[in-house]
Amino acid sequence: xxxxxxxxxxxxxxxxxxxxxxxxxxxxxxxxxxxxxxxxxxxxxxxxxxxxxxxxxxxxxxxxxxxxxxxxxxxxxxxxxxxxxxxxxxxxxxxxxxxxxxxxxxxxxxxxxxxxxxxxxxxxxxxxxxxxxxxxxxxxxxxxxxxxxxxxxxxxxxxxxxxxxxxxxxxxxxxxxxxxxxxxxxx
Amino acid sequence: xxxxxxxxxxxxxxxxxxxxxxxxxxxxxxxxxxxxxxxxxxxxxxxxxxxxxxxxxxxxxxxxxxxxxxxxxxxxxxxxxxxxxxxxxxxxxxxxxxxxxxxxxxxxxxxxxxxxxxxxxxxxxxxxxxxxxxxxxxxxxxxxxxxxxxxxxxxxxxxxxxxxxxxxxxxxxxxxxxxxxxx
Numbered sequence: 567x568x569x570x571x572x573x574x575x576x577x578x579x580x581x582x583x584x585x586x587x588x589x590x591x592x593x594x595x596x597x598x599x600x601x602x603x604x605x606x607x608x609x610x611x612x613x614x615x616x617x618x619x620x621x622x623x624x625x626x627x628x629x630x631x632x633x634x635x636x637x638x639x640x641x642x643x644x645x646x647x648x649x650x651x652x653x654x655x656x657x658x659x660x661x662x663x664x665x666x667x668x669x670x671x672x673x674x675x676x677x678x679x680x681x682x683x684x685x686x687x688x689x690x691x692x693x694x695x696x697x698x699x700x701x702x703x704x705x706x707x708x709x710x711x712x713x714x715x716x717x718x719x720x721x722x723x724x725x726x727x728x729x730x731x732x733x734x735x736x737x738x739x740x741x742x743x744x745x746x747x748x749x750x751x752x753x
Numbered sequence: 754x755x756x757x758x759x760x761x762x763x764x765x766x767x768x769x770x771x772x773x774x775x776x777x778x779x780x781x782x783x784x785x786x787x788x789x790x791x792x793x794x795x796x797x798x799x800x801x802x803x804x805x806x807x808x809x810x811x812x813x814x815x816x817x818x819x820x821x822x823x824x825x826x827x828x829x830x831x832x833x834x835x836x837x838x839x840x841x842x843x844x845x846x847x848x849x850x851x852x853x854x855x856x857x858x859x860x861x862x863x864x865x866x867x868x869x870x871x872x873x874x875x876x877x878x879x880x881x882x883x884x885x886x887x888x889x890x891x892x893x894x895x896x897x898x899x900x901x902x903x904x905x906x907x908x909x910x911x912x913x914x915x916x917x918x919x920x921x922x923x924x925x926x927x928x929x930x931x932x933x934x935x936x
Contacts, residue, residue: 588922595896597903597918623925626932630897632875633882636781636790638773646769646795650802 590620594627754814757805765805769798772815775899776822782894783826783887785879793829797822812908819899820909823891830887874935881931889924892917 592598593606610617714721723739756764776797780790800821801808808817882890891910895901901909903917910917 583919583922584926587926588918591922591925592918595903595921622929622933622936625936626929627897627925629874629878629932629935630882630893630928632871632878633782634875634879636778636787638777638794639791642773642777642791642794643766643769645791646773646798647766649795650765650799653799653803 586616586619587623590616590623594620594624754805754808754817755810757802758808765802768801768814772818773798775815776818778898779819779822779894780826782882782898783890784829785883789829793822793825797825800825813905815899816905816908819895819901820911823909826891827887877935878932881928884931885924885927888912889920889927892920893924893928896921 589598589602589606593603596603598606610620754764754768757768773794776794777790780793781787784790784793797818801818882893885893888910892906895906895909896903903914903921906912907914907917912920
């Protein structure tokens, strides 16, 4: 008996097992080898008490069909998939699951084709990035800076100019440099 | 499941759709609480998803899934017993549960002039199933409603075939004893 009950928890072992019931149950469950099943069938034909016992076991088993059934609610699938996408931590997982698509399904063909598509996408992304950065650099140049650069030559000469004697002298300098940013201004 | 292991989310959705009713039903038969059954079924799918990369097709997927479910149900039962949230003999579900003796007493005055209606039979059967040990009940549910063999049940419950046979013969003996008077 101890051998038969190996692996069973202590509270599952409830005294001696009725070997006749065990054999009948195995027979009804189709778990007996053919030779043993034939033997039990012969016994059932010859023994009315055993037959009645088998019938009761079978009919009480059928009564389990009256148990209330339970099914998943309408929102179960959505809830489950939503919880999984949350847990997985993949930002795209939710939409991938709910919208029934994924990058894998969007990219058809073999590994080589997929590789080429990815390479092309990478090249396009890099080109777009370069263009955007160039534009951004241009936009960043301040108009005041441009003005300063334009008069740079004059500013470089400032140490010589800070003691300008008169306006005529300043005009001369301005004509020499080709710029006239300070014409009419006093030093 | 192999597609799920490879990261196919659509395959996982199909897996949920295919097994969700069976899993919810299994938990409901074991713990008799519809909401908790859905929560546990959700948890079971979550565990499947988390361990999808470790899945090896050495056994049927349903065996693997129900082994997870069995562990969850056992843990839930143990937790409930520890917290005493579900006192023995009462039920957290939405049903009117009474002990079998009470049902018998109620009906004995009326029998045999009146047959039990389907709801009453259901209550009697449910109480008879409740009287089984946890292992017997799990084996009965897997065998009766999932039509699993002794070997598959053994894999799910971590038992040998002989132990499963013992669980089922004891369970069916008890069910016969409790229910034969209603046949």
